[in-house]
Amino acid sequence: MPKAPEEFLSVLNTRSQEIFKKIVERYLDTGMPVGSRDLSRMLQVGLSPASVRNVMADLEDLGLIAAPHTSAGRAPTQDGLRFFVDAMLEIGSVDERERSQITQHIEGQARQGKVEDFLTEASTLLSGLSQGAGVVIATKSDMVMKHLEFVRLDPERAMAVMVGQDGQVENRIVPLPPGLTASALQQASNYLAHHVVGRTIAEARRHLGELRAEQRAELDELTQKLVDDGLATLATPIGGGQPTVIVRGRANLINDAMASDDLARMRQLFDELESKDGLLELLGDAESAQGVRIFIGSENKLFSLSGSSVILSPYKDANDKVVGVLGVIGPTRLNYARIVPVVDYTAHVISAMLARK
Structure with missing residues (x-):
């Protein structure tokens, strides 16, 4: 597990932090590792390449920088980048x-x-x-319904055409109960259209479940079965969600x-x-x-x-x-x-x- 920023800050003095920051900034800018000679020229406080190398060795021991491949320079490690982002990054603003x-x-x-x-x-x-x-x-996300209707495809199947309030259209195949008449299919469409508008399918299922039995008695048995089975089918996410x-x-x-x-x-x-x-x-x-x-x-x-x-x-x-x-x-x-x-x-x-x- 990476160390917390406080752990690194407790062992890095101002000079070490400045050198580490320069290494990261150069890497983010160019994608290239940087050597001690270049670093010594970049620092505000003059340090010899030998002194910079000593600091870089300490940073490497801490796991903050490393030599990529056979390069003589050093670049930040993943832990080093995480420390920089958490402790040193100065966030700009969107112009x-x-x-x-x-x-x-x-x-x-x-x-x-x-x-x-x-x-x-x-x-x-x-x-x-x-x-x-x-x-x-x-x-x-669950579609908030603007319109829903059933269109018969054959004696055993209908297409449920769902239109969302955001303009999204989704078609689903729904099985039909054997013997369902055209008028019963239309009745189911009208009933659902009345109760699903402004709701998601899941909300409509809860809403219909809360209606008293006498309010649902207006539907015959086959039509009620289509309403229940149809809502169950429509509530199943396409592609497993x-x-x-x-x-x-x-x-x-x-x-x-x-x-x-x-x-x-x-x-x-x-x-x-x-x-x-x-x-x-x-x-x-x-x-x-x-x-x-x-x-x-x-x-x-x-x-x-x-x-x-x-x-x-x-x-x-x-x-x-x-x-x-x-x-x-x-x-x-x-x-x-x-x-x-x-x-x-x-x-x-x-x-x-x-x-x-």
Whole structure:
């Protein structure tokens, strides 16, 4: 388990902290390790390369830096990056131009009515602003119904056409009780249409269950069976309730991998995202978070094999419920100070859009 920031701060004097910070900043800026000679020129307080090497040796003993491959320079380790992010990172702010760009683009898509459209736009924007990959992971949320009707396909099946208040349309096949007449099918449609509008399917099931028996007696036995069985079918999530994943900007990660001869790492990441393994756990982590979360390398199993960093923030619906996360995936040398506030601001814009739905 990594040490807490306080443990490192207790053993690092001002000089050691400054040298460590310079190593990390150079790595985040260039992706390259830095040697003692270059460091001695970068420090405000003059130190010889030999003195810098002594400090670097202490930092290496603490596990904060290491020599990558055969390089004479040093770069931060995963523990070193975590310590830097937790104890030394100075978060910037989103400039007015970027705030305007994020808000206008997402609001423009939101006016089209479909939630997935502006979530996709958010992913695209985050990719462009970070030069990494933008990612949105959305829960399979229950649709608030605007309209529901049954259309007979054959004597044994009907199609339930569901229209959500957000404009989303979903069709599901529902089995029909043997002998159900056309008038009974229409009666079931009318009955459900009356009771589901403004509710999710789950809420409609609870609502109908609370109605007194005499209120439900207006339906004959076969029609009542269709209503009950139909609602049970519609309440079953498509695809087992797996979250929706939207990734834009994969080429940015591939280009970075090509520069580091590590394309296999990126292929592994894409496979992990496509399989969706670990995404529900990631959503669970976000649900308990108060704001932006930063995962570096192996800190989250979804990204551990690819060695990537991810910056994520939850977004919420009109009921202040976390319904997904969005953020940026990139190499461990992401510009955390700039990207963290961009991700945070984008999550707030998405939450505001969903609150208006």
